[in-house]
Amino acid sequence: MNELIRKQKDIRLLQSISAVLEWDQETYMPGKAIDWRSEQLAWLAGQIHQKETVPEIAALLKKLDDYSPADDREEALVRLARREYRIASVFPEEYVVEKTRHLSQSQNAWAKARQADDFNSFRPFLEKNFDYARRDAEYLGYEDHPYNALLDLYEPGMKAAELKSLFDPLGEYLAGLVRRIGEKEQVRSDFLNRSCPVDKQEALGKEILQTIGYDFERGRLDATAHPFTTELGPRDIRVTTRYDEFEFTSNLFSVIHEGGHGLYEMGVDEDLAETFLGQGTSLGIHESQSRLWENLLGRSRAFCDGCLPLFRDTFPDVFGDVDEETLYRGINRVKPSFIRVEADEVTYSLHVILRFNLELALLEGGLEVKDLPEAWKEESKKLLGIVPEKVSQGVLQDVHWSFGLIGYFPTYALGNLYGAQFLRTMKRDIPDLDGLLRQRECAAPLDWLRKNIHSHGSVYPAGELCRRVTGEDLNYRYFIDYLEEKYSRIYGV
Amino acid sequence: MNELIRKQKDIRLLQSISAVLEWDQETYMPGKAIDWRSEQLAWLAGQIHQKETVPEIAALLKKLDDYSPADDREEALVRLARREYRIASVFPEEYVVEKTRHLSQSQNAWAKARQADDFNSFRPFLEKNFDYARRDAEYLGYEDHPYNALLDLYEPGMKAAELKSLFDPLGEYLAGLVRRIGEKEQVRSDFLNRSCPVDKQEALGKEILQTIGYDFERGRLDATAHPFTTELGPRDIRVTTRYDEFEFTSNLFSVIHEGGHGLYEMGVDEDLAETFLGQGTSLGIHESQSRLWENLLGRSRAFCDGCLPLFRDTFPDVFGDVDEETLYRGINRVKPSFIRVEADEVTYSLHVILRFNLELALLEGGLEVKDLPEAWKEESKKLLGIVPEKVSQGVLQDVHWSFGLIGYFPTYALGNLYGAQFLRTMKRDIPDLDGLLRQRECAAPLDWLRKNIHSHGSVYPAGELCRRVTGEDLNYRYFIDYLEEKYSRIYGV
Known part of the structure; x- marks a missing residue:
């Protein structure tokens, strides 16, 4: 259990580094810095993905199959660990890195397009974003509707x-x-x-x-x-x-x-x-x-x-x-x-x-x-x-x-x-x-x-x-x- | 040569992520965020150290032993690669991570001590910093004076x-x-x-x-x-x-x-x-x-x-x-x-x-x-x-x-x-x-x-x-x- 907690902290640490870079991108980053920032975020996304999907987590979770949680917290800790491992594992790392690099650029393109009131400059990005969404849904798997796969990322269990x-x-x-x-x-x-x-x-x-x-x-x-x-x-x-x-x-x-x-x-x-x-x-x-x-x-x-x-x-x-x-x-x-x-x-x-x-x-x-x-x-x-x-x-x-x-x-x-x-x-x-x-x-x-x-x-x-x-x-x-x-x-x- | 350039870019990318976190720490970070920030920077320092010291770099440099650089730039690229590899390799990763975590805390302690005009609250940090400096010099090696080892980090070749x-x-x-x-x-x-x-x-x-x-x-x-x-x-x-x-x-x-x-x-x-x-x-x-x-x-x-x-x-x-x-x-x-x-x-x-x-x-x-x-x-x-x-x-x-x-x-x-x-x-x-x-x-x-x-x-x-x-x-x-x-x-x- 302690090992699982340590692994979660590692992942949270990396996610929080990305959050600093994203916050900076939205608040204070100079305009021409965007390409390098996308590279930074893409690298971090790859690292996070690696940490989320290391085989040790699968092994830890397997060991916990028969474990009776002491309280609601332990139960939730293992439940969320399983969920996040399952979600992360379906995506190839290359895909995660490419998508992250693209989305950072896409965000930048959107900000300019919105300012210029120009849909066409953003359209190719948006098309790619919906392609990614469809591919996400395929990777994740779903019943009834691909939308359920995406919705579950934000509102677990909702259909x-x-x-x-x-x-x-x-x-x-x-x-x-x-x-x-x-x-x-x-x-x-x-x-x-x-x-x-x-x-x-x-x-x-x-x-x-x-x-x-x-x-x-x-x-x-x-x-x-x-x-x-x-x-x-x-x-x-x-x-x-x-x-x-x-x-x-x-x-x-x-x-x-x-x-x-x-x-x-x-x-x-x-x-x-x-x-x-x-x-x-x-x-x-x-x-x-x-x-x-x-x-x-x-x-x-x-x-x-x-x-x-x-x-x-x-x-x-x-x-x-x-x-x-x-x-x-x-x-x-x-x-x-x-x-x-x-x-x-x-x-x-x-x-x-x-x-x-x-x-x-x-x-x-x-x-x-x-x-x-x-x-x-x-x-x-x-x-x-x-x-x-x-x-x-x-x-x-x-x-x-x-x-x-x-x-x-x-x-x-x-x-x-x-x-x-x-x-x-x-x-x-x-x-x-x-x-x-x-x-x-x-x-x-x-x-x-x-x-x-x-x-x-x-x-x-x-x-x-x-x-x-x-x-x-x-x-x-x-x-x-x-x-x-x-x-x-x-x-x- | 291209592989060496790619490796340098990777290292520069990671260093620049640290730079974002350090810039934020100095400009806008809320006071109580310091402990987590130190963890983030320590983790990054370990990653940078790993990238700087992967055996592939030693192998790449060895292959370049007999290579005649095409121009001043190529010569410098290899020279700096050798220098940075040599410097990074003398430090154990554990030491780099510990030092980085400590220094982020030390910087915070200094800012408070300076504000309060209070040397004693900062003294234990400063003692440790000079200990680290002496240990750095020992790891790096030097002729004549330990100071030469440190000076060389900032002004290469100066004594x-x-x-x-x-x-x-x-x-x-x-x-x-x-x-x-x-x-x-x-x-x-x-x-x-x-x-x-x-x-x-x-x-x-x-x-x-x-x-x-x-x-x-x-x-x-x-x-x-x-x-x-x-x-x-x-x-x-x-x-x-x-x-x-x-x-x-x-x-x-x-x-x-x-x-x-x-x-x-x-x-x-x-x-x-x-x-x-x-x-x-x-x-x-x-x-x-x-x-x-x-x-x-x-x-x-x-x-x-x-x-x-x-x-x-x-x-x-x-x-x-x-x-x-x-x-x-x-x-x-x-x-x-x-x-x-x-x-x-x-x-x-x-x-x-x-x-x-x-x-x-x-x-x-x-x-x-x-x-x-x-x-x-x-x-x-x-x-x-x-x-x-x-x-x-x-x-x-x-x-x-x-x-x-x-x-x-x-x-x-x-x-x-x-x-x-x-x-x-x-x-x-x-x-x-x-x-x-x-x-x-x-x-x-x-x-x-x-x-x-x-x-x-x-x-x-x-x-x-x-x-x-x-x-x-x-x-x-x-x-x-x-x-x-x-x-x-x-x-x-």
Whole structure:
């Protein structure tokens, strides 16, 4: 067992070296350094693959066949070791190295293409990325649909069919709610587009991160084109945000969102930190943490009450004529828009369902990459009722596909569902949650999350964790109940 | 030959991964991440050591015993391959890994100790670092003095005895010049301590870097406790600086100095970039480049004339009552002070000689680390005529010993000597150098340096390069002539 733990630490160490290089590539690396960086990452990918697939691991696992784990942690340690060994072993090292080199270049090509609003320069990369995805699925093996093989990498055990059975009724409900809201009187949000100088936004972002409990001795905040959270070591969990002088909420909710991811990683029990258990258990659960902070707590009326004085101190000209209810309504305005990461709580999951539908079609072969911009417009029209003219506001908006992350988007919508279900239990356990948020006091909800979710790392799979915390399986009704209550109050629907 | 080139690229790739991690550690890493970072660097050091010492290299080199190199480059490629293989092979891998882990911790301990002005917390690390230095020398082997083994790592072929024969008369001359200047009327420099907001200093630093030809598409500028230059890849050469609102020259000459190092690395012929030849040939030559830009050009009257309008634009309140001659005299003020990196051109080499004397005594065993703060004071009194009260202004001021860089300091003084000798030839080849600098036109001197020095990378050893560029061996008289001419004009000595 100790030998297995040591091997996991070695792999985590190498992965964290890659994470440093990737973080640097996104934040500070000079443009012309990309080729060499791709070589560095490709070499590391090969090393990681070697460490993941050394025959000693197979031998260790074989020895553990008859071993009775002492507790949940030991059981999980061996389970994850088996899973990661199985996944890594199906890929030839050459393939992993080539793919990594290509994806680093692809990411760079995407960033330029998005800036230039030019799909064609990125198209050959994207075609190759979907080829890789199909080959990944073949290597991994699957039942029913190649998508299941990819999905399992991010949300272990989840199936495309199960997602469809969640997303079809959810999409229908959400599209209906958007229409109902559209017929009502709209809320005021002009003040959110007033000038907020970036340096003050940065200071405010740091203050908010500290408010929710993010530890700057074990992390930091930087600016990137696409906000993200990354673990460079067990005590080095960094978040990024983006700034727009005339879009106050862009930075605000990015820091709370990424802060939520960061708190999850920071809250994992130190004893687990150096093993495979030392990370969030699935991307869906991870996203439940970010979206719980961003939306369920961060966009609550109570937290608005708590934050408005801070906003007024920082930007007196912007929030001077704004009261708590106006702020609350403004930041919860529902309006179909092009950019997923800036979408409101109602339309957000529709953006995810759009990508899920396109990914399925691309993998099945019914859709080709060259036709993607048009297909995007059609899906957008159908789900959101609007059509982006620019590819930078459509198919090029997200970084994921450029990194080869296919099968990843659905976890965002799962996060909304898990989050709403967790919130319901949290509210039962912390009856005065609103009173605390009104004081910008976040210790109690953070402690609750640490105890019930964060500290366990990957010990419990997502479904089991959900049952342990809430007493039942994932149920999308809690998310719908939450939206109904919130938006009937705001819009009178 | 191609196989040897491929092996060198592999090693350079791994070294550059370490460089990314080290750069991050100095610039942005959160404090509590240090333990994991040390593990990452230690693992990489082991990997690099393995790559440097694989038996295939010995076999390749053996095959090349009878090979006649086609040109200087091939000759150098094999020569450096032999040298690096010999150096790497003497150390057991375990030793390299342990030392790297320790040094990363030591660097961290130094930074804290310096901040707290507390020698004792750093003492055990420093003792271990000098132990490592002695063990390094034993592993490497040496004639005459263990110091020669260390010195050779940074300035190949240089000997302690040769340094003494340079430094003894140089030290005597410099101490005499300091005394002569001290007796004359002092120059005005009050304006250099006026308030210059850091954000404007940063913009000015970037402008100056661009002026001298630094390419921001292949590099960047950040702030660190101790300015440095590092290569994270052939097209990723980063520099750092430090800011003090009331010390205008601290940032200004840091950026020019580090920019000089950066230009050297950026100017290496692309064909050499991925081999051992793709770096500066010795630290003495490297320092000649940084100090040539910082002092010989950067502190010249002509460049003052060129820069004053820029300074006035950036800080009208600071430079409104300052004319060119006042600026020139102010930035060339000679006054013994505690901090090496802020020393003027006359006292600077005395700081280096101080460290060289102490390093020799520590290696010989005549001095113990516990007595170092006192010994520092004595040497400082003897050479500079002043005694620092705080260890942060004395023995703790430099980062080098915390990184185990012992035998490194002399290369700084060598850089002054090489630089003055190069300048004399450059002036012969560019008769209107002053006229160009007066326009802030730096293309001609940069082209001259690229052609004569930078492009060759490590093809020629320092001594040979000096002969090729200037037609003669290193001669410290050029530095003395330079100082005499400059300071007789400023101080009338």
